[in-house]
Amino acid sequence: MSEIEFLSWIRGPGFQIATVILVAGVVIRVMEILLLGRKANLAEAKGSEMSSGLRTIVTRSIPDSSTFKRSTFTIVAGYIFHIGLFVTILFYAPHILLIKDIIGFGWPSMPTQIVDALTVVSIIALLAILAHRFTNKVLRYLTNTEDLLVWFVTIAPLVTGYMAFHRIGMTASTMLGIHILSVELLMVMLPFTKLMHAFTLFIARWYNGAISGYRGVQS
């Protein structure tokens, strides 16, 4: 397979396959959660499930000060790479052009230097997170193969994107092909791994807030 053939397969059929797996997988996973249902609560309510659930979806992003003190590294490093991923995926000019191609509209991009810097910062944060996983005793105890695999497919698009942009290593088109391949790997893995939290976190937080809010406590 030539360089051009590789790139066009990755951008064409490869991307389509990854998209189908991502969408179908996420739909199946979300449906198999929601279809289980839960029993109606027969106790007299002290507060609202709906509003408390919705509020917890938002407020759970902000830890209380004592939790922040106890889990500072996890929170700070976690925030950095999540923001980094969000910005690089959605505000890098070429990505927006691609999205515009698919869905028909786009939005203003962020300056390339900022995206570039955030990419580097996110890579550093993810490397530190891996080191933390191996040095912190709770994380070492909890960590399984899936955690490492998910770490790899998360950092890979950042690293390959950075290399493609700065033309490090291989030719530009091969590097771009590898970058898109790494994104497709992430898309394909998402429904099968804890990456699903990107979707189920909203359900989980809502339930947490609703269960607690029913008893009159904002969680």
Place this chain on the structure above:
Amino acid sequence: MSASLERGIHALKEQVDSTVAAFFSSCVHCGMCADACLFYTETGEPERTPINKTEPLRRIWKSEYTLFGRIGKMLGLAKKVDEKLLADWETLVYDSCTLCGRCSMVCPVGNDIALMIRKTREGMAAAGHAPEGLIGATTRAVTIGSPMGVKWPALQAQISHVEKDTGLKVPVDVVGAEYMLLLSSMEIMNFPEFIEAITKIFSKAGVSWTISSEAFEATNSGIQIGVNDIAAELVQRIVDAAEKLKVKTVISPECGHAYMAIRWEGPNLVGKPFTFKVRHILEILDEFRKDGRLKITGKETQKLTYHDPCQISRRGGVINEPRNLIDLFSDNFVEMPDNGKMNWCCGAGGGVSSNERADEIRLKVFQRKKDQLDAIKPDAIVSACSNCRIHLEDGLEEYGMDIPLMSLTETLAEHLADD
């Protein structure tokens, strides 16, 4: 029915619903729940991380309720729930968790981990992997009517003492009373002052109330050990008595899990809404305060703090009421760091105090409460759960701290104004 692995697995399957599935699907192994749990922070032992305690339930969810897990199971890749796993997990699920729910407030993806552990206990108990102490308490609750083996004559004796000391009548089995008071065995045996306090306050407030000779026990070992059938049977006794006496409101006493059992789990356990209201004693007293039926005189000069019982505050929703009430008799009230819904557990809730095997660890993790108290150095601690109270006294003694414990209800009664 005798306990068996099959029954345990069946019980775990019954516990899986959309909440459990959403929670397990969201866990990213970040470890923050460990930092929120006194059984980890005070021992530094990573297996005590809250989410790890749910492993038996997670395996059942994964292999039975996810498409990919089921495929894995067919291929023989699924991790099984077996006797060894349950035996290994018994001390994590029962001795190292008070179901305090602090982890549930901290989890960044929103997992209600305490609920997941509560559900895991259903499987553990059905498989015969519950602690001896809790099995004993539960058996006594079913056969005698009280986890401590307290029978009606014992309460009757306490009631006559109270009537003699106060000159007031303690109403028993009064049909049509507004309130029916429940008590914990701990109060009957160790803190009869509570009954005296209620008698004085209710008499001053001029409300009609009663104690049922058929259902006076508020505690529910069934929800601690994790056997819903037994928990439902114990709740049903209260429902029957409340309906027989046609009371409007059942009052849960100064006991944390009793409130959780009757107020929040009760109707769901028996499968139908109650025909009466359930309130915690602090909610009732706060209503009296609002209605001007609570006349208080004199202030405590010593520095007071309030220990939030987990099942009453964080898990129960009674957080402001105790503070409103303490304000009535104190101008020198200080909050502990991390109070209210973020309070740290005393270390002995959720059945831990009935489990002798956990005696060492409950005193070890009391260090967390000690640190909280050291930060504010109170002269006395007010609380509203006799189980917390017994354990706090134990812990304070163990750590050589001389801080008296006060029951909120009893302290209020001491400050009742003479009209």
